[in-house]
Amino acid sequence: MEELFEDIEKLARAEKRVAMATLVATRGTSPKREGAKMWVGEEGRILGSVTIGGCVDARVIAESEKVLSSFKPQLVEMKLADEDAWEIGFSCAGDLDVLIEPLDLSSPKDNVLDLYRAVRAAVDNGKHAVLVTPLKESSFKLLVLEGGEISGTLGAPELDREAQTVALELVRKRTSCTVSLADSTAVFFEVHGPPPTLIVFGAGHVAMPLISLAHDLGLKTVVVDGRPRFATRERFPDVDELLIGIPSEIAETLAYTSSTFVVLTAHDYKYDLPVLRVVLPAKPAYVGLLGSERRGKAIKEFLKDGGMDESLLDQLHVPTGLDIGADTASEIALSILAEAVAIKSGRQVAFLKDRK
Amino acid sequence: MAALYSDTLLDHFRHPRNYGTLPGPTISFESFNPLCGDRIRMEVKLQDTMVQEARFKGDACAISTAAASLLTELIIGADLEEVSAISDERLISALESDIKPSRRQCALLPLEALRAGLRNYGR
Numbered sequence: 001m002e003e004l005f006e007d008i009e010k011l012a013r014a015e016k017r018v019a020m021a022t023l024v025a026t027r028g029t030s031p032k033r034e035g036a037k038m039w040v041g042e043e044g045r046i047l048g049s050v051t052i053g054g055c056v057d058a059r060v061i062a063e064s065e066k067v068l069s070s071f072k073p074q075l076v077e078m079k080l081a082d083e084d085a086w087e088i089g090f091s092c093a094g095d096l097d098v099l100i101e102p103l104d105l106s107s108p109k110d111n112v113l114d115l116y117r118a119v120r121a122a123v124d125n126g127k128h129a130v131l132v133t134p135l136k137e138s139s140f141k142l143l144v145l146e147g148g149e150i151s152g153t154l155g156a157p158e159l160d161r162e163a164q165t166v167a168l169e170l171v172r173k174r175t176s177c178t179v180s181l182a183d184s185t186a187v188f189f190e191v192h193g194p195p196p197t198l199i200v201f202g203a204g205h206v207a208m209p210l211i212s213l214a215h216d217l218g219l220k221t222v223v224v225d226g227r228p229r230f231a232t233r234e235r236f237p238d239v240d241e242l243l244i245g246i247p248s249e250i251a252e253t254l255a256y257t258s259s260t261f262v263v264l265t266a267h268d269y270k271y272d273l274p275v276l277r278v279v280l281p282a283k284p285a286y287v288g289l290l291g292s293e294r295r296g297k298a299i300k301e302f303l304k305d306g307g308m309d310e311s312l313l314d315q316l317h318v319p320t321g322l323d324i325g326a327d328t329a330s331e332i333a334l335s336i337l338a339e340a341v342a343i344k345s346g347r348q349v350a351f352l353k354d355r356k
Numbered sequence: 357m358a359a360l361y362s363d364t365l366l367d368h369f370r371h372p373r374n375y376g377t378l379p380g381p382t383i384s385f386e387s388f389n390p391l392c393g394d395r396i397r398m399e400v401k402l403q404d405t406m407v408q409e410a411r412f413k414g415d416a417c418a419i420s421t422a423a424a425s426l427l428t429e430l431i432i433g434a435d436l437e438e439v440s441a442i443s444d445e446r447l448i449s450a451l452e453s454d455i456k457p458s459r460r461q462c463a464l465l466p467l468e469a470l471r472a473g474l475r476n477y478g479r
Contacts, residue, residue, distance in 0.1 A: 226388050226395035226415060246386075246395050247415050270394065274415045306370075 003218065004192075005120045007039055007047040012113055015041035016106040017071075019064035021098050023050040024075075024135060024188040025178045028094030035176035035190050040064035050098055064100050073101045073138040097178070099188060101138050115143055115152070119192050122146065128174075128193040130167035135178065135186045146171055154187070163187060174258070195220050196259040196285070196344070198337075201247050201275045202266030203230035206290060210263060210333040211239050217337065219261070224250050226271070248274030256282035261340040263288045263320060272299055280312040286340040288320030290332075322349055361418065362452035368422035373429055378411045385473030386414075387465055394420045394462060398427070398469040405436045417462050419455065424466035426450045431470070440474060442467065 011018050023036040038048040040061055051057050056078060063076050078096045104110045115131060122129040122145055132142040134154055142152045142160055144167035154160055162181050167189055170177065176191045198214040200207045203225035211221045215238035222241045225231040231242050243250045248271075256262070262284050264272050272289060276299070279287055289296060296318030303313060321335030322342070342349050361369075378384075381399035388395040396414035400407055410432050412424040427447055431439045448455050448463050455463050 226393040227390055229390050230393075246397065246413060249413065249415075266393070268393065270415050270417045270421075 025097035260284035387469035
């Protein structure tokens with residue numbers, strides 16, 4: 001999501017008129033989810049992607065250039081039957097709807113830049129925001145903030161009210177999608193929120209590549225340790241927050257949501273036990289513990305003896321990570337983040353080529 | 357672990373006494389081991405020169421945790437003079453375990469925090 005805001009600002013500095021292509025609906029398989037964006041500038045700059053490149057993106061670029069010429073929005077429906085998909089080299093047989101909107105980033109009348117800046121301000125404050133756009137009348141836009149405040153309009157107060165209700169529901173689901181409102185108006189709800197957060201307890205050698213990799217994946221990162229000599233900016237140049245103190249006490253002050261990944265890498269019961277007592281009941285998206293199956297069993301037994309509910313203990317991933325033969329600290333970090341992402345996405349891990 | 361550590365040590369580790377924080381403590385000091393990461397904060401509430409209440413909080417090994425728990429029991433109700441006189445050996449003997457030289461630092465971490473807190477209080 002950070003990428004989106006950076007792309008807009010980058011374009012606003014370099015281009016006057018751009019086409020904003022948004023993936024607003026997918027049917028069947030699609031490499032990207034609703035909300036993916038591609039920007040095509042009048043001067044030729046291209047940022048982002050609505051698929052994973054290739055012929056579909058090429059077609060979106062061509063359509064975007066037409067939109068820039070006419071300066072009228074267009075909903076491009078790409079109905080890709082298997083045969084078509086094969087012919088145009090699209091590897092997935094899915095149908096896509098892409099809304100392409102022309103924007104004049106230099107015009108004060110064009111408020112899209114301001115709307116995205118408002119969205120970014122909300123996200124930077126740790127809140128969600130939803131940008132609502134009718135597919136047939138994309139010049140109307142409504143911004144719904146997590147607290148329910150709205151700005152802009154879809155053209156009618158009753159539509160605004162209905163859209164506000166739908167938007168808040170989609171914030172709960174953290175999902176962008178197209179919804180038909182009561183009067184059959186098809187509306188795209190673009191949900192933005194704070195990036196997922198990775199909290200790592202223990203500033204040891206596995207934590208270092210874990211934080212670097214998470215940073216590259218766009219996660220907000222936090223490292224907690226009791227040792228100032230380990231939790232240093234030099235060892236963690238990419239980390240957003242370095243917190244030094246009693247780890248379990250710090251753990252009590254952090255927020256855990258369905259977008260929070262927690263990994264305990266200290267490999268030391270004196271941190272693992274008290275931190276798990278705080279973190280597991282808070283139910284973040286993922287809790288991983290570095291250590292062997294045997295060690296994990298002992299830790300779980302200890303927590304169980306202390307009265308922790310077995311259903312909470314079942315949420316603990318120990319050993320943490322996917323079985324990819326990880327050996328080095330970087331490989332272990334990769335396996336942990338891959339597992340965390342799979343859990344958050346509700347996916348059973350398998351080779352993509354074997355997916356039915 | 358049972359062979360190495362006494363029942364007293366294990367009991368105080370598993371069921372630490374006086375664990376937590378005090379509202380408005382008279383003395384509070386946190387000490388840590390920079391390499392292993394043991395971290396203990398000792399808090400004391402004084403009534404005149406007597407320890408009315410004591411608490412500790414921290415993430416630390418079994419020896420450190422048990423030592424902190426035992427130390428709170430030793431000092432509650434004691435006069436500051438008696439508290440200052442608690443020796444390393446007295447705390448270590450309270451653990452009723454054979455504490456190896458390499459682990460003395462763990463056992464003495466809470467006492468180090470308490471002594472530093474007392475020094476700050478005395479200034």
